[in-house]
Amino acid sequence: MTFGVLLxxxxxxxxxxxxxxxxxxxxxxxxxxxxxxDHLLWHPHSHEEHTDMTFLEPFTTLLGLGTLVERLVIGxxxxxxxRHPIRVxxxxxxxxxxxxxxxxxxxxxxxxxxxxxxxxxPDRKHQAVLEMIEIVRRLWxxxxxxxxxxxxxxxxxxxxxxxxxxxxILYGGPSRRAARIAACHADGWLAGTVPLTTVDARLSYxxxxxxxxxxxxxxxxxxxxxxxxxxxxxxxxxxERMSRDGKRNWVTPPGGAFRTLDDIRxxxxxxxxxxxxxxxxxxxxxxxxxxxFDVRNQFDRFEETLExxxxxVLPIVRAQIARSGMPQADRRK
Numbered sequence: 110m111t112f113g114v115l116l117x118x119x120x121x122x123x124x125x126x127x128x129x130x131x132x133x134x135x136x137x138x139x140x141x142x143x144x145x146x147d148h149l150l151w152h153p154h155s156h157e158e159h160t161d162m163t164f165l166e167p168f169t170t171l172l173g174l175g176t177l178v179e180r181l182v183i184g185x186x187x188x189x190x191x192r193h194p195i196r197v198x199x200x201x202x203x204x205x206x207x208x209x210x211x212x213x214x215x216x217x218x219x220x221x222x223x224x225x226x227x228x229x230x231p232d233r234k235h236q237a238v239l240e241m242i243e244i245v246r247r248l249w250x251x252x253x254x255x256x257x258x259x260x261x262x263x264x265x266x267x268x269x270x271x272x273x274x275x276x277x278i279l280y281g282g283p284s285r286r287a288a289r290i291a292a293c294h295a296d297g298w299l300a301g302t303v304p305l306t307t308v309d310a311r312l313s314y315x316x317x318x319x320x321x322x323x324x325x326x327x328x329x330x331x332x333x334x335x336x337x338x339x340x341x342x343x344x345x346x347x348x349e350r351m352s353r354d355g356k357r358n359w360v361t362p363p364g365g366a367f368r369t370l371d372d373i374r375x376x377x378x379x380x381x382x383x384x385x386x387x388x389x390x391x392x393x394x395x396x397x398x399x400x401x402f403d404v405r406n407q408f409d410r411f412e413e414t415l416e417x418x419x420x421x422v423l424p425i426v427r428a429q430i431a432r433s434g435m436p437q438a439d440r441r442k
Contacts, residue, residue, distance in 0.1 A: 110393050110430060112423060113142035113184065113401035114415060115330065118170050119151065121161035122408035128165075132174040134412060135181065138419035142182040142213070144330070144401050145171050149191040149223035156332075156351045157405065168200045175208045183208060186299055186330060186401070187217030187281035190237040191227035194244035194261050199268055201276060202249060210274025215299045215328075216242060217281040229260070235286060236260055242278060242294055249276065277326055283307055284358040285314055292318045297326030302403070304367075305375030305391060307360045312395065312441070322441060328399040329392045332377040334406050335417055339380035346370060346379055382421035389426050396441030 114135050117123050135143055145167035153159055167185055175183040183204065188197065205212045218238050221231040229237050240258040247254045252267040280291035281299030288311040291298035298315070300308055308329075315322050332351070336342035352359070352367035355376070362372040370379070378388025389400050407414040 110389075110397065110426070111141035111399050113144055113182075113328075113399060114140050115144050115146070115186070115401055115403040115405065116170065116174070117405070117408045117411050118145055118165040118167070119148075120153065120157065120163060120405065120408060121159055122411065123163050123165060127411060128170070128174060129177065131411060131415075132177050132181070135415065136178045138415055139423065140181070140402075140415075140419070142184055142399070142401070143171075143174070144184045144186040144215075147185060147188045147191075147217075148219075149189070150226055151223075154354050156347070156354060158347075158350070168204070172204055172207065175204065175211065180211075182211045182213060184213035184279075185215045186301075186328075187215040187279075189217055189219030189223070190229055190234060190241050190260075191219065191223060194241045195248065195263060195266055195268070197241060198245040198248035201245065202268060202270065202272060205272060205274055205276055206270055210276070212274075213277050213279060214245075215279045215281050216295070217299070218287075233260060235290065238280075239290065239294060242280075246278070279326060279328060282358070283311070283355060285311065287311075287358075288314050289318060291315070292322065292325065297328065297398075300327065300329045300397075302331055302355060302376050303329075304359050304362075304373055305395075306362065307358075308375055308392075308395065310360050322396075323437065326399070327395075327397040328401065329375075329397050330401040330403050331375060331388065331392075332379075332406065333385060333388075333402045333404050333418070334377060334379040335382065335385050335404070335414060335422070337381055339384055342379050342381070342384075343370060346377055348373055351376060382417070383425065385418070385422050386425035386429070389422070390429055393426070393430060394440055396437050398437075 151164040171183045218234040237260045249272040256263040277296040279297045279299045280295040283303040292315040
């Protein structure tokens, strides 16, 4: 399992210094990847507990930061269809070229207002993403690409330089439709912020579709809240607020509503180092390849939090993984 960090490129604690100095810190602390979100017209989600609309565009952010380090993979989590596919293909090619191939392309469908602002009918957003993925993949390796879709049209388009390194495409989202797109049209699934009951249901659905999901790359991005005082950390989680935006696409818990921390287990990993490590291992035990630490609740102490994760959480996780020795295929059954 590899480990990533969601960059603090949005909200009240985003800053030039934090990002530029933070990227080298993340690499020095032994993480494997960094991720940036994508929005055109961003308004903080209800669970983010602030109203600051600062949001740095992901491609330019990742390009600026990705060239400052030598090892970290840079990923979009997730890119939404508010740009023309030719531009998107060119931007990923540029990222890959300038970072020596250290790129993962995460795609997703986005939300209504920003899609309308880009001229995309929200009711057709999934079709838009499917067409974008097909066009982008072809432009990375082909010349003279022509495509006639319901949303996008491309005529005899070519881009250079062509892709020189593998550039996996992941699809993100908690719904059954997202799981189907990830399984059938992408190289893997970005589970995002999803209860483990929903994760299990989506993995089961992908097995139904494919028979085996051993070839898929699975990545999770729960909210991480870390504190030496586990009860203080747990008592600070507002379950209703944390579930408000996503629950329409989640499996409903036995009680009929999301009321307790156990109901949103997997949405947030919370507590002391041992609690957070246990939360990471729940994803490892389901066969996930990658875990991204989304510490937006602690962006005000971003550096300190990552140092604690590196010093106190990752050693527990890595030791347990080394002891288990269980092949990925067995963990995914």
